[in-house]
Amino acid sequence: xxxxxxxxxxxxxxxxxxxxxxxxxxxxxxxxxxxxxxxxxxxxxxxxxxxxxxxxxxxxxxxxxxxxxxxxxxxxxxxxxxxxxxxxxxxxxxxxxxxxxxxxxxxxxxxxxxxxxxxxxxxxxxxxxxxxxxxxxxxxxxxxxxxxxxxxxxxxxxxxxxxxxxxxxxxxxxxxxxxxxxxxxx
Numbered sequence: 001x002x003x004x005x006x007x008x009x010x011x012x013x014x015x016x017x018x019x020x021x022x023x024x025x026x027x028x029x030x031x032x033x034x035x036x037x038x039x040x041x042x043x044x045x046x047x048x049x050x051x052x053x054x055x056x057x058x059x060x061x062x063x064x065x066x067x068x069x070x071x072x073x074x075x076x077x078x079x080x081x082x083x084x085x086x087x088x089x090x091x092x093x094x095x096x097x098x099x100x101x102x103x104x105x106x107x108x109x110x111x112x113x114x115x116x117x118x119x120x121x122x123x124x125x126x127x128x129x130x131x132x133x134x135x136x137x138x139x140x141x142x143x144x145x146x147x148x149x150x151x152x153x154x155x156x157x158x159x160x161x162x163x164x165x166x167x168x169x170x171x172x173x174x175x176x177x178x179x180x181x182x183x184x185x186x
Contacts, residue, residue, distance in 0.1 A: 032183075033069045033146065033155070033181055033183070034068040034069055035068075035157075035179045035180060035181050036065060036066060036067050036068065036069075036099075036157060036179055036181070037065070037066040037068070037177065037179065038063055038064070038065050038066075038159055038161070038177050038179060039063065039064045039175065039177060040061060040062070040063055040161070040163055040172050040175055041062040041063065041064050041106070041172070042061075042062045042170075042172065043059055043060075043061055043062075043165060043170040043171075043172065044059060044060045044062070044170070045057055045058075045059055045170060046058045046059060046060055051114075051115060051116065054114075054115030054116045054118075054119055055115045056112060056113065056114055056115050057090075057112070057113045057115070058110065058111070058112055059090075059092075059110075059111040059112070059113060059170075060108050060109065060110060060111070061092055061108075061109040061111050062106060062107070062108055062109075063106070063107045063108075063109060064104060064105075064106055064107075065099065065104065065105045065106075065107055066103075066104045066105075067099040067100065067101060067102065067103055067104075067105075068102065069101060069102070069146070070101050070102060071101050071146045071147070071148055072098055072099060072100045072101045072146070072147075073098065073099050073144045073145065073146045073155070074096070074097070074098045074144050074145050074147070075096060075097060075098070075099065075142050075143065075144035075157075076096050076142050076143045076144060077093070077094060077095050077096040077142075078094050078140060078141065078142040079091050079092070079093060079094070080092040080093075080094060080109065080111075080138055080139070080140045081138065081139045081140075082111065082113065082136060082137075082138055083136060083137035083138065083139065084117070084118065084121060084125075084134070084135075084136055084137075085121045085124050086137075087117060087120070087121065088117065089113055089114065089117045089118060089136070090111055090112050090113035090114055090117070091111065091112060092109040092110065092111035092112075092138075093109060093110050093111075094107070094109060094140065094142065125167070128167055129167055129168065132166050132167065132168055133164050133165075133166065133167075133173060134164070134165050134166070134167040135162065135163070135164050136162075136163045136164075136165060137160070137161065137162055137163070138159070138160070138161040138163065139158075139159070139160055139161075140157075140158070140159040141156065141157070141158045141159075142156070142157055143155070143156050144156075144157070153183060153184070153185070154183070154184040154185070155181055155182060155183050155184065156181070156182045156184070157179055157180070157181050157182075158179065158180050158182070159177065159178070159179045159180075160177075160178050161175060161176065161177045161178070162175065162176045163175040
């Protein structure tokens with residue numbers, strides 16, 4: 001019985017493609033990614049709820065998000081805290097999802113603002129109503145994974161924002177957003 005195995009021939013093309021693919025994947029996973037950007041576009045009041053003796057407000061926050069990196073990312077669901085005068089005023093829900101590489105998305109985030117919390121800042125709120133400028137803060141922290149093939153890199157993004165809104169018309173007047181990405185090995 002003869003040996004029908006033919007020796008495999010070395011292929012420089014396969015070796016170069018394999019090395020280039022490995023180098024590209026390693027560069028993507030080792031390289032420092034750019035921080036994502038976020039911008040609040042609008043605030044829309046959807047419903048008022050009587051929470052005797054106060055009114056709670058349901059809102060939709062429309063946020064523009066940019067992923068400047070060359071890989072898509074999957075991120076976990078999280079809650080965004082909405083702060084007023086250093087106190088928790090409400091929160092918004094961010095559902096888990098995926099953000100494509102080098103792309104922008106518009107997110108519509110359901111949020112609730114608690115009337116009791118706003119009433120506890122009554123004097124400050126009345127002053128802000130008179131000025132028609134109310135400064136809010138937001139804090140978000142979410143985890144995710146950036147993958148290239150079977151290689152992945154876990155990350156955490158922290159976003160802190162300062163937003164000035166008109167408390168009567170809910171227009172966004174001014175904002176400053178800071179995001180910071182922290183990387184982990186999978």
